[in-house]
Amino acid sequence: MCGKLFLSIKVKRVAEARVVWKNLTLRAERLTYLPRNAPVEPKNLYTMNSDGSDLKIVTQVPDGFIQFGSPEWSADGKQITFDAANGGTETSHVMVINADGTNLRDLGMGCMPSFSGDGKRMVFSQPGKGVVMMNSDGTQRETIDRRAWGIQWSPDGKHIAYGKSGRFTILDPDTGEKRELLVGDQASGYRYVYWNFGWSHDSRSICAKARNRKTNQEEVIVANIDSAEGFKVLQSGVPGISYDITWGPENKNVLFAMQNPSHKGPQLYLSSRENPAAPKLLPGQPLDQKIYDCAWSPDGKKIVFSGQLFPQAIDWPPSESQSSPPALIKP
Numbered sequence: 330m331c332g333k334l335f336l337s338i339k340v341k342r343v344a345e346a347r348v349v350w351k352n353l354t355l356r357a358e359r360l361t362y363l364p365r366n367a368p369v370e371p372k373n374l375y376t377m378n379s380d381g382s383d384l385k386i387v388t389q390v391p392d393g394f395i396q397f398g399s400p401e402w403s404a405d406g407k408q409i410t411f412d413a414a415n416g417g418t419e420t421s422h423v424m425v426i427n428a429d430g431t432n433l434r435d436l437g438m439g440c441m442p443s444f445s446g447d448g449k450r451m452v453f454s455q456p457g458k459g460v461v462m463m464n465s466d467g468t469q470r471e472t473i474d475r476r477a478w479g480i481q482w483s484p485d486g487k488h489i490a491y492g493k494s495g496r497f498t499i500l501d502p503d504t505g506e507k508r509e510l511l512v513g514d515q516a517s518g519y520r521y522v523y524w525n526f527g528w529s530h531d532s533r534s535i536c537a538k539a540r541n542r543k544t545n546q547e548e549v550i551v552a553n554i555d556s557a558e559g560f561k562v563l564q565s566g567v568p569g570i571s572y573d574i575t576w577g578p579e580n581k582n583v584l585f586a587m588q589n590p591s592h593k594g595p596q597l598y599l600s601s602r603e604n605p606a607a608p609k610l611l612p613g614q615p616l617d618q619k620i621y622d623c624a625w626s627p628d629g630k631k632i633v634f635s636g637q638l639f640p641q642a643i644d645w646p647p648s649e650s651q652s653s654p655p656a657l658i659k660p
Contacts (some may be wrong), residue, residue, distance in 0.1 A: 332624055338585060342614075357401035359644065360390050360644070360645035361642035361643060361644055361645060362405055362642055362643065362645050363641075363642050363643075364643065366583055366643070367601060367640035369588075369640070369641070370464075370637055370638035370639070370640060370641065371389050371390065371398070371637070372389070372390055372396065372558050372634055372635060372636070372637045373386045373387075373388070373389050373411070373635070373636060373637070374386070374387040374388050374389075374397065374411065374426075374633065374634075375387060375618075375633065375634055375635070375636050376409075376428065376631050376632070376633050377613075377614075377615075377631065377632055377634075378380060378630060378631060378632075379577075379613075379625070379630060379631065380520070380612070380613045380633060381488065381579070381612065381613020381614050382584075382613065383609075383616070384481045384615055385578060386430070387409065387426060387428070387429075387430045387633070388426055388430055388433060388448075389482050390413060391413050391424060391433060391435070393415075394413035394414060394415055394422070395413060395414070395415050395416070396413070396414055396415075396416075396532075396596045397411055397414070397424070397635060398411060398412060398573070398621060398622045398635050399411055399412040399440065399441045399442070399525060399573060399576050399622055399623050400622060400623070400624050400633045400634070401442060401444065401481075401633065402428075402444075402624055402625075402626050402633065403444045403448045404444060404445075404446050404447070404448060404486075404624045404627055404629055405448065405627075406428060406627055406628055406630075406631070407427065407428055407498025407542050408425055408426065408427055408428060408444070408448070409425070409426055409427075409428055409624075409633055410423065410424065410425045410442040410443070410444060411441065411442070411635075412424065412438070412440040412442060412452065413435075415487040417456075418454070418455075419456045419457075420454050420532075421438065421439060421440035421455075422426045422435050422436070422437060422438060422439065423436040423437060423438075423439040423440070423442045423451070423453050423466070423467070424436065424516075425433075425442075426632075428633075428638040431656060434467075436451075436463070436465075436466070437451060438455055439453035439454065439455045439461065439522060439642045440453060440454050440455070441453055441454050441479060441525055443480065443481045443482045444465065444482060445482050445486050446482065446483070446484060446485050446487075447466075447486060448461060448465060448480075449465055449559055450463065450464055450465055450484050451463055451464075451465050451482075452473070452480045452481070452491075453480065454476050454477075454478050454479055454524070458472050458475065458525075458576060459472055459473065459475035459476055459478065460472070460473045460474050460477040460478065460479075460480040460491045461473060462502075466618065472491070473491070473500070474491065474498070475495060476493060476494075476611055477491045477492060477493040477498065477542050478491070478492050478493075478524060479491055479511060479523070479524025479525060479526065480492075481526060481527070482502075482528075482574065483530055483532040484528055484531075484532050484627060485531075485532040486502075487501070487502075487503075487532065488500065488501065488502075488532065488554065489502050490510065490526070490528070490554075492522055492523070492536055492625045493528075494525055494644045495519065495520060495521040495522055496509060496510070496511055496516055496519075496522060497509065497510035497511060497522055497526075497535065497537070497552075498510070499505055499554055510535065510552055510554060511560075512550060512557060513557070515552070515557065515560050515568075517542070518541065518542060518543070519539045519540060519542055519548075520540045520541070520542045520545070521539065521540045522537050522538075522540075523537060523538040523539065523540075523572045524572055524641075525571075525572040525573040525574065526538070526572075526574055527533070527573075527574040527583065527597055527620070527624075528576070529576045530576055530578075530580055530627060530629070531580055532554075533545055533553055533554060533555065534551055534552065534553050534554065534559060534576075534580065534603075535551070535554065535562070535582075536549065536551045536574050536576065536583045537548070537549070537550060537552075538571075538572050538574065538585075539548075540568060541565070544566075546562075546566045547566075547567075547568075548564060548565045548566075548612055549562070549563040549564040549565075549567075549574070549583070549585070550562050550563065551583075551602060552562060552643060553645065561602070561605070562605070563583065563600045563601075563602065564605065564608060567587070567607075567608065568584075568586045568588070569584050569587050569588030569595070569620065570585055570608075571586040571587065571588065571595065571623035572591060573585065573624075575623055575624045575625045575632075576625060577599065577629065578625070578629030579623055579629070580602070581601065581603060582599045582600060582601055582602060582643075583600050583602065584597055584598070584599055584611065584623060584632070585597070585598060585600070585608075585623070586620050586621050586622060586623060586634075589610070592616070592631070593639070594614075594618075594619030594620075594639070595619055595620055595621060596611075596614060596618075596619075596620050597611040597614050597620050597623060597632075597634065598608060598610055598611065599608070615625060615636070617638055617639055618636040618637060618638060618639070619636060619637045619638075619639065620634050620636045621627060621635045621636065621637075622634065
């Protein structure tokens, strides 16, 4: 339990007050404090059950990189792909790891990767190349569209969606046929549609973050790939929503990271497709983490996310190797 000590002085006119603490005694079974120069906690890739149980670290930021994100599951749930970088996307590499944290592989340049339905191929974005396809071992790279950015393969493997000129293009990978996802007023109503959008598990809908042309506000929108009637705005004007969006079981909710004002960092929030309202915190998620991008497993049982512990308090009194706490609480 944390306690706070306040000194309050009330005056009716201009006044001056000086206080000297003669004696201050603190008693507790354990005292901790946060050092002035607390080290930055490492960023980890985690998996957990959908109810928050069985939290596990899959991997830390791979050696040679300083950051990672954009995790996605393979269709069978046995592998996770993500990107790792040393700064901008021009330094990003596509990484693949088994869901149990074994067999990490670096597949070369690229970011925001996505598996095909059979797991044999992948698509991703790469500066200077646009959106690219390759085998899941990193071989036989082929540019799909040099002017596009942000690409995701549908879970059933029948469609590929990517962003181009602020809009969505749907590609049939077998025939090469292309078409626009948003048409008419839906298309003209948005200035930009962001990357890291999410396919529903039934491969019929896409959810994305977009910027409204008239209001300039960011919105979370849903569109069906086979019917304009399925279009819906789930959130509008809610600040701090991550670009990385994923669908929950039965395609009734979408999940994303968003700044939690009472948490001093981002956490996972749910938004209902059937009853759009204010986003709700995902129950069971770890509260000692700043949580970033995320993905729900195809079977709906697990969630993968990148997270970072808040700076950790240490025991009082400090050891010789640790910095002392502020002078106001020295004994």
